[in-house]
Amino acid sequence: MEKISVLMVCMGNICRSPMAHGVFVERLRKAGLDAVVEVDSAGTHGYHVGAPPDRRAQAAAGERGYDLGALRARRLTPEDFHHFDYIVVMDEENLHNALALQPAGARARVHRFLEFAPQRAEREVPDPYYGGTQGFTQVMDLVEDAATGLLSHLRDRHGL
Numbered sequence: 001m002e003k004i005s006v007l008m009v010c011m012g013n014i015c016r017s018p019m020a021h022g023v024f025v026e027r028l029r030k031a032g033l034d035a036v037v038e039v040d041s042a043g044t045h046g047y048h049v050g051a052p053p054d055r056r057a058q059a060a061a062g063e064r065g066y067d068l069g070a071l072r073a074r075r076l077t078p079e080d081f082h083h084f085d086y087i088v089v090m091d092e093e094n095l096h097n098a099l100a101l102q103p104a105g106a107r108a109r110v111h112r113f114l115e116f117a118p119q120r121a122e123r124e125v126p127d128p129y130y131g132g133t134q135g136f137t138q139v140m141d142l143v144e145d146a147a148t149g150l151l152s153h154l155r156d157r158h159g160l
Helices: 016-031 055-063 092-101 133-158
Strands: 004-010 037-043 086-089 109-112
Touching (some): 016 037, 016 133, 055 133, 086 092, 092 109
Parallel strands (some): 004 037, 004 086
16 A cells, blocks of 8 residues: 655644644554554744744643654645645645645645544634643644544545
8 A cells, every 4th residue: 555645734843733743643653554644744934944843832742642852843845745645734824835835736635634623613723832831732622633534534535
């Protein structure tokens, strides 16, 4: 079976997308699918390239058993659209920024992450960077729900 690849995308790749990355990797591991689904994360801006996830993101994830310590920020590239099957963005602004980079003929399908959590009223994962710890807790709630939905989607669509 050919690997399926998923790229989580936010603005700086230090809060939302690494949180989503860590949660989704763990969902895949628990489902026994970590060998067939590749996961990475990136940002639409290069503010934090090479930096670890924000300490508050790491703390919020760590409280729920996810380890983000090995992740490092990188910037989304046009090549990502040829490598990944799914590019999953956290909000409308990053959807717009990602689509502006998408080259013609790219294979990636671009989705908002919360499309995979239709039970949620929210349509965007809000950026918690300038707020307090409650924002990071809210992001964890959203990305956990969306990660579960994305896993279900991959199972249905790809017969996993």
